[in-house]
Every structure is written in C-alpha cells, then in structure tokens.
Amino acid sequence: MYDIKIIQARVVDFVSNTFKTCTVGIKDSEIVSVGENLGDAKIVINAEGKIVSPGFIDIHIHEEIIGDTTDGDDYDIANKMLMMGVTTGVGGNCGNNRQSINDFLDFIDKNGAPINYLTFIGHNFLRSQVGIDNRYRKATQLEICKMKELVQAAIKEGVIGISFGLEYSPGVNFDEIIQICSATNNEQVLLSAHYRADADRGIESIHEMIEISKTTGMPMQISHLGSCTAMGMMRESLDVIQEAIREGVDIEADCYPYEAFSTFIGSAVFDEGCFERWNKTYDSIMLMEDPYRGLRCDKELFYKVRKEYPNMLVVAFVMNEEEVIEAIKAPFVSVTSDGLYRKGQGHPRGAGSFPKVLGKYVRDMKELSLISALKKMTLMPANRLGLNNKGRIEEGMDADIVIFDSETIVDCATFENPTKPPKGIEYVIVNGKIAVENNIVLNARLGKAIKRFRSKK
Numbered sequence: 001m002y003d004i005k006i007i008q009a010r011v012v013d014f015v016s017n018t019f020k021t022c023t024v025g026i027k028d029s030e031i032v033s034v035g036e037n038l039g040d041a042k043i044v045i046n047a048e049g050k051i052v053s054p055g056f057i058d059i060h061i062h063e064e065i066i067g068d069t070t071d072g073d074d075y076d077i078a079n080k081m082l083m084m085g086v087t088t089g090v091g092g093n094c095g096n097n098r099q100s101i102n103d104f105l106d107f108i109d110k111n112g113a114p115i116n117y118l119t120f121i122g123h124n125f126l127r128s129q130v131g132i133d134n135r136y137r138k139a140t141q142l143e144i145c146k147m148k149e150l151v152q153a154a155i156k157e158g159v160i161g162i163s164f165g166l167e168y169s170p171g172v173n174f175d176e177i178i179q180i181c182s183a184t185n186n187e188q189v190l191l192s193a194h195y196r197a198d199a200d201r202g203i204e205s206i207h208e209m210i211e212i213s214k215t216t217g218m219p220m221q222i223s224h225l226g227s228c229t230a231m232g233m234m235r236e237s238l239d240v241i242q243e244a245i246r247e248g249v250d251i252e253a254d255c256y257p258y259e260a261f262s263t264f265i266g267s268a269v270f271d272e273g274c275f276e277r278w279n280k281t282y283d284s285i286m287l288m289e290d291p292y293r294g295l296r297c298d299k300e301l302f303y304k305v306r307k308e309y310p311n312m313l314v315v316a317f318v319m320n321e322e323e324v325i326e327a328i329k330a331p332f333v334s335v336t337s338d339g340l341y342r343k344g345q346g347h348p349r350g351a352g353s354f355p356k357v358l359g360k361y362v363r364d365m366k367e368l369s370l371i372s373a374l375k376k377m378t379l380m381p382a383n384r385l386g387l388n389n390k391g392r393i394e395e396g397m398d399a400d401i402v403i404f405d406s407e408t409i410v411d412c413a414t415f416e417n418p419t420k421p422p423k424g425i426e427y428v429i430v431n432g433k434i435a436v437e438n439n440i441v442l443n444a445r446l447g448k449a450i451k452r453f454r455s456k457k
C-alpha cells in the first residue's frame, strides 16, 4: 500500500530529455515506484495534463530571522518558497547569516520547517562574530585565526560551505578569503560568493571568484549573476565563466529572473559612485519598508533614508531583463530566488521566481524549453549541493515533488505585493507528505535540516 500514488503523471526524464506519462508511488518519504498499474494507495492524485516535477531546489535564499514575522508563524521566507514549489533551499548566502548556525538548524530539528533547509556559514557573519565592525578594514591575523576556528565549528555543525559577500565588506582582501577557505581542509566544501562589484567592475569581480576557486581548488558558486553584470556586460561575463570551465575550474552560477536587485540601503553597494556605474539616477531606488514603503527616491530622500534607516530593504531597478534571460539560459546557471523578506516586506523574487521562469520565460516568451528550465530548478542544484537523492523522479529518490500546470502557471508577486503566491501549482509534496494542495498549506513543518558535506562528484 502506497501512501500517495500520482496517476497520469507527466514526468521529465533528464537523460533522454523527454516527458513520459507514468504513475509515481510514494511510501514514507521516498519515491518507491515509477511505472504503470501500481497497487493501492491511501491517497490518489490524478495529475492528468500536469507536470510532475522534482521539488524545486533554491540554491540561494536568505533565511528568515526565525520568529520575526508579521503573521505569527516562525518562518517568514520558507513559507513563500513552499508556495512556489520550492522544497529545498539553502540559506546563509552572500556572507550573511541571520542567526547562528546552531540556533537555525536546531530550531528546524525541533520544529520542522516548510522546506528542507541547508545553510552556508557566511564570512561577513564571522567577521561580526569576531568583532569587526568596520567593513572597510581588513581583518587582523588574530581575527582571521578566530574566524578559521569558527569555520571549522560550523562545518562540524553541518554547513554546506562558506559564503562570501565581498561587495558588502570592501575591506576583505584576497589573502583573507584564501586563509578562511584553508580552514576547511576539505575539497568537498562548496564556496559561494556575492561578487566584489557590479557593472563595469563585474568582469574583474568574476575573474576574482575564478581565482579563488583556482587557488583553493574548491568549487565556486557565483551568486545571482544577473545583479552583477546584466548592465551591458552579461555576454562577456558568460564567456569568461565558460572559458574557466573549459580550463577545468569547478565554477557555476545562479540567477533570479528580475531586472531589479534588493538589499539594505545602508550597505556598501550604495556607496558613492554607484549611480554613475549603473548609469541610473536616484529614482531607480524604490523603498520597500515603512515609513516610506513604495516610494521612489530622489537625492534628498536617498541620503536621508541611508542615514536614518540603514537597515531598510530597498529595490534597485538597474538591470536589463534581456541580459538576465541570457544568463538564465547559460548551461552552467541554475534558477534561484535570492529571496529575502523582513516581516513580509521585500522583493517579489522570494515568492515569484520559479513560476515566473516557467510562465513568462518558458511558456510566453519561449526563451528556453520547459525541460531545460526544470533541470535548472532541480537536477543542477541537486548535483551542485551533492544531494544525490533529490532532483529526479526515480525510484529511491526523496519524495519532494511539485505538480503544476505548465499552461497556467504564473507568478503573482509584485513590487507592490511582494509575497503574493503564484497560480498554477496544484500540489507540493515534501518528504512524502502533502504540504500544499491548490494553494492551501496543509502542513508547513515537513521540511528537515540537511546537515552534510557535499559529496564528491
């Protein structure tokens, strides 16, 4: 007796790059059968006409501050992820953690989570832990030693790797990065990096990330490539990465499908010279939190908010969507959300990224095939993270599944209503149980903390 049986399932086969119609049998937390005429099941889902995909894996999220939400639920961000079909996500990106690794993973161990969660240990978080409060200065040797100890502790706690947020801490030099990486002493640890600078400095930033991977011998994930060089430099940056891959460097990237990025207005991203670099004016910045929520900046408001509310989340409309699409189409780029909210405020990417690619870029614009997009949302990130039991609908795989209508799937989150859930997703199954049915959350605690090292390819 199966727990769940999905009949008339259109399942993607990434080997033959075709869809096949079959029945998927789930027992406990596993896909136990994929075939025809399976036996009885407690729950039967008729998926006729729908795509039955592995659950989406979001390699780049900014996890919530557990408990700091408006709706009384402990999870502000993972809830939105779940509603758009994400069943596994990776927090701790861009050098940042929003609480300690132990606090985060222990909470999930005790309470469950909407999605399965992995996390990086963030380098800028470590800098703050050892008392560096000036982002423009380099770390002392003593501070680097302390950070290395913290990296080793974090690896024991089960992080997937180290993330860097170079743009946010201009004082970090190459030597500090390499020393921090040396603490791992283990090539199975994944690195991710938010580049040092964007636009006309984006290419040199990509070269730096390639150099980090070459020097350490560790795999490097370039974070949200679109917000680095979708400002006229995307073609060149894709060529530079492709060339590095050809030389044998283990480098990949991810990208979210929007022409605007989002971060805190007090960050170094908005230091002098940013508007010249982007060739934009103050009104490209939209304020996303009270008391100025929804307002576009002028010069006066920009400097006032930067001074008085440095932690306000803002959105910067400074990228070209054609170049974002070009990035997402590149063979080494996964789809991600970079989702980041605080009390429900932020950028719509945290609730719309995956449906937007499937609805707008695949169905409406025909920029990439459905199979190619699904691979970038499932198998590619699974491989990158060493999650050998995820990313495919096959016997023995974890039963993380999203069932959606490729004809109707559409993102609904907007800059005015950034957490509005998408349409067209009928079921989300996490660890073998139904988490979402027709946009209604049935169980948002099915996810687990995944603590592990990245296994070798």
Ligand SMILES: [Zn+2]
Pocket: 093, 094, 194, 223, 224
């Ligand atoms: Zn980032």
